[in-house]
Amino acid sequence: MNEKMIHRHDKPAIFIHWFNAFCWIFLTLTGLGLIKNDQINPVGAWWPNLMRSIFGSGEMLLNFHIYIGLTWAVVFILYILFRFKDSMGFLKEAFSINPSRDASWLIKKNIQLTLGNGALRKMGMTTDIPAQGFYNAGQKLFAQLTIVAGIILTITGLIMYLSTMILDNPTPVAWSRTIHFLMAGLAFAGLLVHIYMAAISREEKPAFKSMFSGVVPEDYAKHHHELWYKEVKNKS
Amino acid sequence: MNKKYCMVIDSSVCIDCKACMVSCKVQHKVPRGYWRNWIKHSTPDFSLGKHTSMHFQPGGCMQCDNPTCVYACPSGATYKDEETGIIHVNEDLCIGCGNCVKACPYHARYRHPVKRVPDKCDFCRERLHMGLLPACVDTCPTKARTFGDRNDPDSEVSRLLKENETVRIVSRPVDTEPNMFYISSTMPMDWPGQVEYPAAHQAMTGFVNPLVKIAVGLSGLGVAAMFLKQLFTDDETSQDKEKEEV
Numbered sequence: 001m002n003e004k005m006i007h008r009h010d011k012p013a014i015f016i017h018w019f020n021a022f023c024w025i026f027l028t029l030t031g032l033g034l035i036k037n038d039q040i041n042p043v044g045a046w047w048p049n050l051m052r053s054i055f056g057s058g059e060m061l062l063n064f065h066i067y068i069g070l071t072w073a074v075v076f077i078l079y080i081l082f083r084f085k086d087s088m089g090f091l092k093e094a095f096s097i098n099p100s101r102d103a104s105w106l107i108k109k110n111i112q113l114t115l116g117n118g119a120l121r122k123m124g125m126t127t128d129i130p131a132q133g134f135y136n137a138g139q140k141l142f143a144q145l146t147i148v149a150g151i152i153l154t155i156t157g158l159i160m161y162l163s164t165m166i167l168d169n170p171t172p173v174a175w176s177r178t179i180h181f182l183m184a185g186l187a188f189a190g191l192l193v194h195i196y197m198a199a200i201s202r203e204e205k206p207a208f209k210s211m212f213s214g215v216v217p218e219d220y221a222k223h224h225h226e227l228w229y230k231e232v233k234n235k236s
Numbered sequence: 237m238n239k240k241y242c243m244v245i246d247s248s249v250c251i252d253c254k255a256c257m258v259s260c261k262v263q264h265k266v267p268r269g270y271w272r273n274w275i276k277h278s279t280p281d282f283s284l285g286k287h288t289s290m291h292f293q294p295g296g297c298m299q300c301d302n303p304t305c306v307y308a309c310p311s312g313a314t315y316k317d318e319e320t321g322i323i324h325v326n327e328d329l330c331i332g333c334g335n336c337v338k339a340c341p342y343h344a345r346y347r348h349p350v351k352r353v354p355d356k357c358d359f360c361r362e363r364l365h366m367g368l369l370p371a372c373v374d375t376c377p378t379k380a381r382t383f384g385d386r387n388d389p390d391s392e393v394s395r396l397l398k399e400n401e402t403v404r405i406v407s408r409p410v411d412t413e414p415n416m417f418y419i420s421s422t423m424p425m426d427w428p429g430q431v432e433y434p435a436a437h438q439a440m441t442g443f444v445n446p447l448v449k450i451a452v453g454l455s456g457l458g459v460a461a462m463f464l465k466q467l468f469t470d471d472e473t474s475q476d477k478e479k480e481e482v
Contacts, residue, residue, distance in 0.1 A: 036312030039441050042449060048312065058312060059328040114461035116469070163332040164352040170334025174436035177310050177333055178444055185448030189455040196459040202466060 005215035006232055013086070016079050017211055023072035028188055030065040034058075035181065042185075066161055073154045093134050094143035101130040102137035109138065113201075131226035138197075142190045149187040156180040240321040240386040241299065241359055242415035244396045247422040249378040250275065250292040256372035256381065260296075263360060263371040270346045272296060272357045273372055278423035291423040294380055295405070296372070297344040297357035298414030299323050304407075304431050308339035310440065314354070321386075321415065322361070327353045335437050341407035341428040342414075359383065386415070393417075407431050 009017070033051025035041060036058070041048065048058075055061040080087045108129050111120050117127045135143060156176035163173040198208045206220040221229040252275055260266065260273050273296035280290045299322055305314050306323065313330035316323050325336075330353040337345045337354050345356045360370040368374065373383040384393035396402075402417035407428040433441075 034311055037307070037310050039307055040310060040445055042445060058326065062311075062329060110458070114458060114465060116465060160331045160333075164330065167332070167352065168349075170332055170337070170347060170352075171434075171436070173331060174333040174335055174434055175439075177331065178436045178440045181440065182444045182448060185444075186451055189448075189451040192452070192455045192459050196462060200463060200466075 003217040003219060006218055006221050006229070007214060008210045008216045008221075009214045011214065012079070012083060014211060014214060016076070019075060020072070023068060024187070024191065026068055027065060027072070028184060028191075030055075030061055030068070031180075031184055033061055034065060066157075069153075069157050070161070073157075076150075090143075091147070094140055094147060096133075097137075097140065102140070105130045105132060105137040106141070109136075132224065133227040133231075134225060136224065138193070142194050145190045146187055149183040152183045153180060153187075156183070237387055238319050238321070239388070240415070241364075241383065242321070242386045242393055242417065243296075243359075243373070244382045244384075244393045244400075244402065244417045244419065245294055245422070246380050246382075246419040247291065247293045248420070250294050250380040251378055252277065252290075252292040253377060255375045255377060256294055259371040259375040260357070263363070264355075266355070267349055270349070270355070272344075272355065276424060276427060293418070293422050293424065294372070294376075295342070295416065297323065298342060298405075298412065298416040299359070301413035301415065302411060304339045304341065304410065304412055304433075305336035305345065308335040308433050308437050310335065310437070320359075320364075322359050323356070324358055324361070325354050325356065327351065330354065333436070335434050338432065338434045339437075341412065341431045342405075343429065 030051060032042065033048045033055075036045070036048040036052075038045065051061055052058050055064060108120060108125060108127075111123070111125075112127070112129070120127050156179050159167070159172055159176040160180065163170070163176075167173060197204045198211070203224075206216050207224075210216045218229075221232070254275060257271060257273055257275065261271065264272060266272055273294070276293045276295060278291040278293075280288050282288050299316075301321075303314075303316055303323055306316055309315075310333065311329055311331060313326045314323065314336045315326065332347070332352045334347055334354070337347055345354045347353070348355045360368070360372075363370060363374075370381075370383055373381045382392055382396055384391040386393055386397070388394060396419065397417060400419045402419055403421055403425075404414050404417060405422070405425060405428060406412065406414065408430055410431045412431070
C-alpha cells in the first residue's frame with residue numbers, strides 16, 4: 001500500500017501532546033491518591049494507601065504531584081509563548097463550532113459507534129455523518145474541556161500550593177480543592193474516550209499513528225476530516 | 237494493646253489560675269491571641285447575694301472518637317492515631333484549607349498565623365515520648381486535670397472513671413464522642429457549636445463527588461459499549477459499513 005500521506009502534526013506539537021499525556025495521567029493517578037477521606041475516596045481507601053506506599057509517604061506523594069504539576073504548567077506556558085500563532089490557531093480550531101453540524105455529528109456518531117448503523121436507521125436517521133474539519137465535533141469537545149480544565153486546574157492548583165505560604169484566608173483553598181477535583185474528574189471522563197478512540201478503536205488507528213509520524217493517509221483524511229482535506233487540497 | 241489516652245477533669249477544684257493555659261502556651265510557642273486549651277466559666281447569678289458562685293471548667297481538644305475534624309479533612313493530614321487515640325495534624329500533608337477548624341464544634345483548633353496550618357492540643361506528644369505528663373496536667377496546682385490511658389485498667393483515669401459518675405460535653409446534632417470526662421458535673425455545658433462542615437466540603441461530598449462518578453461512569457460505559465461492538469463486528473463488516481457511508 002503506497003498511500004499518499006498528508007502532513008497533520010509537526011514535531012513540537014507531537015512533543016507537547018505526549019508531554020501532556022504523561023503529565024495528565026501521572027497527575028490524575030497521584031491526585032486521586034492525595035484524597036484520603038472515607039467520605040470522599042472515589043475508588044476506596046486502597047488507592048490512596050497504595051499511592052502513599054509507592055511514593056514512601058503522603059508528603060512525598062504531595063511533593064511529586066505539586067512539582068510535576070508546576071513543571072507541566074511552566075513547560076506548557078512556554079510552549080504557548082514560543083508557538084503563539086500555532087496555539088491561537090489551535091484555540092480557534094477547538095472553539096469554532098457549527099451547532100447543527102456538530103450536534104448531528106455527535107448524536108449520530110455516538111449511536112453508530114455504540115449501537116451500530118442499524119440502530120441509526122431504526123431511529124429514523126440516515127447513516128451519513130456530517131463532514132468534519134481539522135477536528136471532529138468530539139475532538140473539539142474534548143479540546144474545549146481540556147483547555148478550560150487546564151486553566152482552572154492550574155489556577156486552583158497554584159492557590160493550594162501557595163496556601164500555606166502566603167494565603168491568610170483558607171476559604172479559597174477549600175473551594176480550590178473541590179473545583180480542582182471536579183475539573184480533573186471531568187477531564188478524566190473525557191480522557192477515557194480520547195484514549196479509547198486513539199489506541200483501541202479501529203477507525204482512528206491512522207490518527208494514533210500520526211501522533212508519532214505527523215502524517216495521515218490521504219484516504220483517512222478524506223473520510224474523517226473532509227472539510228480539512230478539501231482545505232489542504234485547495235491550498236496545494 | 238493500643239492506648240487510648242484521655243483526660244478526666246474534676247472541674248470543681250479548678251481555681252481559674254490559668255496555669256494550664258500558660259504552660260501550654262510556653263510549651264508549644266502558641267502565638268499571641270491563640271490558645272490550645274482554655275478555662276471556661278459559668279455565668280454568676282448575682283441575685284443570690286453572698287451565695288453567688290462561679291464554676292470553672294478546664295478544657296482543650298477532646299480527642300473525639302467520632303472526630304468531625306478528621307471527616308472534614310480532604311487529604312488525611314488530620315488523623316486519629318490508632319496507637320494512642322490522639323488526633324494529630326501532619327503539617328506537611330496539610331494544604332491549609334481550614335475545613336477542620338470550622339468542623340470542630342469545640343473550636344479546639346486555630347489556623348496558625350505563620351505556618352498557616354491548623355494547630356491543636358496533641359496531649360504534648362513530645363513530652364509523652366519523654367515519659368512526662370502533658371504540660372497542663374503537670375502544672376495544675378489543684379490537680380484538676382488527670383491524664384492517662386483508658387485501656388489500662390490500672391491507670392489513674394480508669395480508676396477515676398470507675399469510681400465516679402462523669403459527664404461529657406457533647407455537641408449537636410452529632411455526638412462526637414469526646415475523650416474528656418468531667419467528674420460528677422460541670423458548667424457551662426451548652427457552649428459547643430453545631431457540627432457544621434464548610435460549604436466547600438459539603439459541595440465536595442454532596443455534589444462534586446457524585447457528579448464526577450457519574451461522568452466517569454457514563455464515559456466508561458460508552459467506551460465499553462464501543463469496545464464490545466468493535467469486538468463483535470469483524471474487520472470486513474466494518475469496512476463494508478464505511479463504504480456504505482461514503
